[in-house]
Amino acid sequence: MSCDFRFLIPCALVFLWHPALAAKHASMPEVLAASSAADWRPLDPENTLYVELPNGRVVIELAPAFAPLHVVNIKTLTRAGYFNGLSIIREQDNYVAQWGDPDNRHPLPPGIGKVAAEFDSALPPHMAFTPLPDGDVYAPEVGFSNGLPVARSAPLHKVWLAHCYGMVGVGRDLDPESGSGAEMYVVIGHAPRHLDRNVALVGRVLKGIELLSSLPRGSAPMGFYDKNEKPLPIKSIRVAADVPAAERSNLEVIRTDTPTFAAVVESRRNRPEDFFKTPAGRIDLCNVPIAVRERPAAK
């Protein structure tokens, strides 16, 4: 339990309960240190990808709730070994890292073709949604749904994933249905929110994004690597469920529908650390950190 005035959780109780929370409100490290096991959720191995690069592993959580057809395609491609031996082909500064097969070295496996443009969805009546209080430049309402940054519009009856840092999308051509999942990109710069509702977002990098964001930028147009540049090879992409348990990344993610998460948001809206002389009092959707950690050993 954490103190948050917006949600009317009695702060006096928290002050008694955890001394670290008594001065101002708590900082994010303090909130996380005081969290309970129930504030975290494990990853679903069926919807987790491991991108194995020469210098380490990138862990992606897929978002079947938002792009079910793309997720099916991506898992089919992954299980067919389609990505193994391909490369990071594009590295555009302040924008995206992207992988794919521009030279058609790997044939698409059977069953992979055009996919409906899952750029947004009808607003499901019972979808988890933790709203943020400070507005958004691009959408009437923003918040989190199971750890994912989400925008929604009641007038449009639509919900969609937002292009925050670390989000994973599916490259496409001009045809909105041309994104099969064979090319994917990861946002590595200031949130390109103008891509929202124009591309299918399919998940989020939970770990290892620095392996993608720190690559040399490509010198060809749009950050593609030129012929004389050496793209980083992808050893493999695997569905976590297909990986022996001992080789899996044992991660858990903070739940975004709890008082603890509300306290995280508040700790970042008004940073209590001594460094901050003028707390912002507000927060942008893409500045809210979604904590990921190694899963503690069972007691």
Next chain:
Amino acid sequence: MSCDFRFLIPCALVFLWHPALAAKHASMPEVLAASSAADWRPLDPENTLYVELPNGRVVIELAPAFAPLHVVNIKTLTRAGYFNGLSIIREQDNYVAQWGDPDNRHPLPPGIGKVAAEFDSALPPHMAFTPLPDGDVYAPEVGFSNGLPVARSAPLHKVWLAHCYGMVGVGRDLDPESGSGAEMYVVIGHAPRHLDRNVALVGRVLKGIELLSSLPRGSAPMGFYDKNEKPLPIKSIRVAADVPAAERSNLEVIRTDTPTFAAVVESRRNRPEDFFKTPAGRIDLCNVPIAVRERPAAK
């Protein structure tokens, strides 16, 4: 001249004047291609820094209008050769690249001491300001002043620079006046706007940011490099005015108080390119590109 309904520039005239602008409104490349020499301004060599790295040059435009005392300090440090032979000491993913002298290898030159905390300024009555129309999460009003992203508040009678990608700030300790300019950072991730009004921003990277953003991330806390990691050396930092003319970067920047710039903003609020099926209709301050180009040879 460019077509922009917000500023009531007659669009029919533009359609006659440049065929590329006739279909929808113009894309950014079309707007820039149709710009005139008067839409661009040269850099002031007295307020331009060259950061020479082993792999190339980073060009920084200083912002004396917003942080005059820090800019004086930085130029004093630069002209004393203080930065030559120091290193990039911090590389934190989705946050900042930072240089400085944590081991106190270089003594501070005379005259460098505490500086007033230039985190914001009283709103000058005649400061150039081109407002953006779509609001902001952090400030009542945002826009551009001589190419710099600016936030302002009429109630507070304050104006301040915004922490967009590529902005350059001055590292400090807990004391607000402890940032001499001897440590500087560059934003290399999603705009950390919570730093606004908490740190002195002193300029913007105009060219070469990819040399800073693509470095390996530091593994020590806050992205500092660990003892076993090899930080990138800084060959030198120089004021452009001190560099022989033949060795200078010959850049110019788009003016942000012209109809051409208004057309650039509109071209990004509603992307006319065929790829975009649902134009955003809005734009975030830090998503507006401020074009920089090689200065064309005089005719």
